[in-house]
Amino acid sequence: xxxxxxxxxxxxxxxxxxxxxxxxxxxxxxxxxxxxxxxxxxxxxxxxxxxxxxxxxxxxxxxxxxxxxxxxxxxxxxxxxxxxxxxxxxxxxxxxxxxxxxxxxxxxxxxxxxxxxxxxxxxxxxxxxxxxxxxxxxxxxxxxxxxxxxxxxxxxxxxxxxxxxxxxxxxxxxxxxxxxxxxxxxxxxxxxxxxxxxxxxxxxxxxxxxxxxxxxxxxxxxxxxxxxxxxxxxxxxxxxxxxxxxxxxxxxxxxxxxxxxxxxxxxxxxxxxxxxxxxxxxxxxxxxxxxxxxxxxxxxxxxxxxxxxxxxxxxxxxxxxxxxxxxxxxxxxxxxxxxxxxxxxxxxxxxxxxxxxxxxxxxxxxxxxxxxxxxxxxxxxxxxxxxxxxxxxxxxxxxxxxxxxxxxxxxxxxxxxxxxxxxxxxxxxxxxxxxxxxxxxxxxxxxxxxxxxxxxxxxxxxxxxxxxxxxxxxxxxxxxxxxxxxxxxx
Amino acid sequence: xxxxxxxxxxxxxxxxxxxxxxxxxxxxxxxxxxxxxxxxxxxxxxxxxxxxxxxxxxxxxxxxxxxxxxxxxxxxxxxxxxxxxxxx
Numbered sequence: 001x002x003x004x005x006x007x008x009x010x011x012x013x014x015x016x017x018x019x020x021x022x023x024x025x026x027x028x029x030x031x032x033x034x035x036x037x038x039x040x041x042x043x044x045x046x047x048x049x050x051x052x053x054x055x056x057x058x059x060x061x062x063x064x065x066x067x068x069x070x071x072x073x074x075x076x077x078x079x080x081x082x083x084x085x086x087x088x089x090x091x092x093x094x095x096x097x098x099x100x101x102x103x104x105x106x107x108x109x110x111x112x113x114x115x116x117x118x119x120x121x122x123x124x125x126x127x128x129x130x131x132x133x134x135x136x137x138x139x140x141x142x143x144x145x146x147x148x149x150x151x152x153x154x155x156x157x158x159x160x161x162x163x164x165x166x167x168x169x170x171x172x173x174x175x176x177x178x179x180x181x182x183x184x185x186x187x188x189x190x191x192x193x194x195x196x197x198x199x200x201x202x203x204x205x206x207x208x209x210x211x212x213x214x215x216x217x218x219x220x221x222x223x224x225x226x227x228x229x230x231x232x233x234x235x236x237x238x239x240x241x242x243x244x245x246x247x248x249x250x251x252x253x254x255x256x257x258x259x260x261x262x263x264x265x266x267x268x269x270x271x272x273x274x275x276x277x278x279x280x281x282x283x284x285x286x287x288x289x290x291x292x293x294x295x296x297x298x299x300x301x302x303x304x305x306x307x308x309x310x311x312x313x314x315x316x317x318x319x320x321x322x323x324x325x326x327x328x329x330x331x332x333x334x335x336x337x338x339x340x341x342x343x344x345x346x347x348x349x350x351x352x353x354x355x356x357x358x359x360x361x362x363x364x365x366x367x368x369x370x371x372x373x374x375x376x377x378x379x380x381x382x383x384x385x386x387x388x389x390x391x392x393x394x395x396x397x398x399x400x401x402x403x404x405x406x407x408x409x410x411x412x413x414x415x416x417x418x419x420x421x422x423x424x425x426x427x428x429x430x431x432x433x434x435x436x437x438x439x440x441x442x443x444x445x446x447x448x449x450x451x452x453x454x455x456x457x458x459x460x461x462x463x464x465x466x467x468x469x470x471x472x473x474x475x476x477x478x479x480x481x482x483x484x485x486x487x488x489x490x
Numbered sequence: 491x492x493x494x495x496x497x498x499x500x501x502x503x504x505x506x507x508x509x510x511x512x513x514x515x516x517x518x519x520x521x522x523x524x525x526x527x528x529x530x531x532x533x534x535x536x537x538x539x540x541x542x543x544x545x546x547x548x549x550x551x552x553x554x555x556x557x558x559x560x561x562x563x564x565x566x567x568x569x570x571x572x573x574x575x576x577x578x
Contacts, residue, residue, distance in 0.1 A: 074540075080556040081531040084563040088524050091567065213548030220542050220550070227542035227550040245532035252528070272575075279571045282564035289557065 003323050004153045010327030011149065014334060018185055019169050022342075025184035026177020033368050036178035037107040037350045038266040041098075047183040048268055048277045050190035053284030054339035055261055056083070057193065061291060062336035063144050063312055069295025070302070070311045073223075075231025075239050076292055082248045083285040086255035091278040093256065095271035096416050099486040102266075109262045109408065110355035116415040116475075116483045117423040120359040125430060126408070127356035130259040133401035134348040135383055141341035142167055142387035148333040151313035152326060160388045166334055170342045171380050175373050179267060182342045189335035194287050196332030200316075200325075201290020204297040207319060212293060219299050226299060246451035253458065254406035260347035262412075345383070349375035400441050403454020407433040410458070410465050418469075419480050425469030433461025516573040523566045527559055 030040050043051070061079070068076035097112055106112050110126035142163045149162025157165075173181040202212070209215035220227055230244030256262060268274045298315045316329050353371045357363070363371065410429055414421035437457030440447050447456060529535055542550035549557070 074550075074552050077553055077556050080553075080560065084560050084567075085524060085527055085531070088520075088527075088563065088567065091570070211548065213545065216542070216545060216548060216550050224542060227552055229536060229540035229552045241533040241537070245536075248532055249528070275571060275574065279564075279567040282560050282567070285560050286557070289553075292553070 003326075004156060006323045007152050007327045007330060008157070010324070011152075011330050011334065014331040015166065015169050018188065018338065019173055021188050022169075022173025022181035022185045023176055025173075025180040028180070031369075033107065033354075033365055033372075034105075035180075036369050036372065037263070037346075037354070038101075039179045039183060041102060041267060042269050043183055043264075043267045043273070044269055045273045045276050047187050048264070048273050049280055049284075050187040051183050051264055051267075051343070052087075052261070052277050052281060053287075054186040054190040054193065054335075055264070055343045056255070057284065057287065057336060057340070061288060062193065062197070062333050063147065065288060065291040066295030066298070066312045066315075069292040070298045071232070071236075072234065072239070073226030073231040074229045075233070075244065076295070077229065077231070078244055078247045078251070080285065080288055080292075082251040082255065083288075084282050085248070086252035087278055087281045090256045091275055093412065093416060094265045094268075094274040094278065096486060097262070097412075098265045098268055098271055098274055099488065100483060103482070103486065107263065107266050108351050108354045109257075109259050109412075110351065112262075113408075113411050113415055113426075114355075114359075116480070117411070117421075117426045119423050119427060122423065122427055122430075123355045123359050125427070127351050129404055129408070129434070130351045131348055131356075131379075133405050134259065134344050134351075135379065135386070136401060138341055138344045138348065138379070138383035139386040141337045141344065142383055145334055145337040145341070146387065148313055148330055148337070151317065152330050163384065163387055166338060167341065167380060167384065170338050170345065171377065174342050174346050174376055179346055182346055183267070185342060186339045189339040190284075192335040193332050193339075194284075196328055196335075197287055197290045197294075200329060200332075201293040203325075204315065204319065205293055208297050208301055215293075215297060219296060223299060226296075240450045242449045242451045246455045250403055250406050250452040250454040250458075253409045254402045254454065257405050257408040257412065259351050260343040262408075263347055263350070264343075345376055345380055348379045349373075352379070400437075400453065403437045403441070403452060403457055404434060406454045407437065407457055407461055410461050414465060414469075415483055417484065419477075419484060420469055420474055421465070422469045422472040422475060424472040425465045425467075428468040429461045429465030432464040433457040436460040513573060513576075516570055520566055520570045524563070527563055531556055531559055 032040075034040055065076065065079065068079070100106070100115065101112060104111075104115050106115060109130070110123045113126060114120075114123045143159070145166040146159035146161075146163035149157050149166070150159045153162075173185065205212045205215040209218055216227065225232065225238070230239045230241055233239045233243075265274060268277075294315065295311060298311045302311065302314060302318070312329075312333070316326055349372045352375050353363075353368055357371065358368065407430055410433070411426045414426060434457065436459075437453045440453035440456045444450075444453075447453070536555065539551055539555040542552055544551055546554035
């Protein structure tokens, strides 16, 4: 039998398994918005752990990670540096948000924020920011799935078809089971990813160089610039320390502010589970180490790959691996893509309905769920359209969206910890920070040093928030108290 | 320096049956620790660890440095969680 047939069979088996898990997951969820969007607030530790981990580790980590290590060297280490740093505040913020969400029946980030800062305008601004940041993210995941399938089938299954099949399945299980499907499939996919990343990450350096140590020694003698911080830029020039450091800071601030992650606070069965998820998150972060080893393994074996994102499929196909390993790799890469993609699509549609539509239109439970389902299909189609069109600028868009998403951090912190914050202050801060970020992105010349645009946004955002809050009337004490010291329920 | 203080306070906590380490104190320590973490992985502290050599367990030092901090961060979270759950 041809190699590609075996691999295709394995991919099909993997996809069928995913579909089965996803469909089964929803059987116990209630037919309510709470059930569809927040899983009846009943996720246990294991599922929460993998949802958090697998959602963060996307196709970007699995395909982009090796690509970065291969082409930009030590620059990739910034990804290792920010994860735990960014997740740690969630130990405090997550349970507090969950407690408030449970009390007031919130299922999204905007509902959480507008609960304290009452404004329909604010709700819409957050919905728009979220959707604008999430769509390119989904697109990148879909392309990732398409790329992998196209590469390993020697082009017999083109990108558009591979992405369509993989995400057709995602669509089916998300539509049927809602967030429960996301939870259970991510658990399965998370296990897949970890096992495959570690086996490949140790196997490839061993097969090609005789070990991890010898591999780095070989790279050090031939391409030493790759191993020295802060690494290189995409063009091969040395990266700046300001760029490297600010990428770490802005990502650390932004990571938990992504709507698809923040919303998972409302899915946890209790606060203890959220805390434990944070405590064990570093184990997921370590999973990036083998991913980088894979990329470094390619340095002296693959020369000048025009598209570094293809390094992993390329290496896999050229190292003479057993066919079963290639098949497993595909399953791992698809897992990475789909486990992030499903959460993203689900979050985008939920946010659009709950925050963009519901403040203005009266919808009953059934209508809400119907609208979310319709929008899951719509946003899936939009992202698919971008995915099969050329997606070069999308990666840039994705990195920029981190700067925009990070602007949600000051309002969240203010909502939970600062009594004096006012609605006007939060809106002014958000607009000022967002505008600054975009200005710095489109006219990089106005930046004094080459820091991430989102950091400039925060530098403007925070003072504006504080100043405008001080200048406007303080909020009612009882109202504020519910957020600063939320009483424990149940 | 802060690591030394940290280990001293924690050590004392264990010796005295944890009673001396209040939740507030451990939260402050954790907060301080993550500020140190942030400073350690960016400019200028990281510039001292930017070179590939010496190799640490076969990994270049520039890669080992963030890994060390992931492990330290994990330890800090475990300790924090231990004290947070006291009496619950």
